[in-house]
Amino acid sequence: RKEVEQDPGPFNVPEGATVAFNCTYSNSASQSFFWYRQDCRKEPKLLMSVYSSGNEDGRFTAQLNRASQYISLLIRDSKLSDSATYLCVVSSSSNTGKLIFGQGTTLQVKP
């Protein structure tokens, strides 16, 4: 079983739609959780951290459920520019700065 699992998609949605991505992780000792964004043939970049209480950044909302070892990302009012691959990222249990990446979920927003 992979340490971090995501549905690879692709998710094809129209502009303005709301879309949600899910991610599960296997190590209950993981302490830190993030979503990264990766555009085609580019390097990954931090989108947002995920906190236990849930957090929001504009149209993006991230949530964490430690009991179910589940992380989600909600994108409201999708824009064409949101088309990218979204990587779920979890810290290793030893918290040594190592991050474990999911294989990513691809989003394609259509006009």
Next chain:
Amino acid sequence: DAEITQSPRHKITETGRQVTLACHQTWNHNNMFWYRQDLGHGLRLIHYSYGVQDTNKGEVSDGYSVSRSNTEDLPLTLESAASSQTSVYFCASSDGQLNTGELFFGEGSRLTVL
């Protein structure tokens, strides 16, 4: 502006040759990482370093080596390139706050082994 750069950006080599991918960062970060990215696998950690003279193996370290002689550089060497090492390689760095989660990535090096 501080940055992290990789070279070469594209490389084609033959099986059995030694290849070195360079990574240079001007963030003055202690932590540096090498990942490879392949379809169906996402980013997998090859080697990492927490400071000068420190190196550690990641989950897919076989066939790769790194050295850290200064803060700025972490070159990745493929001792004898194999076709299975055809991939996109990303170098990344982060500062001493290990839980911030912000890895700063280079633009990637696309390696093809024929």
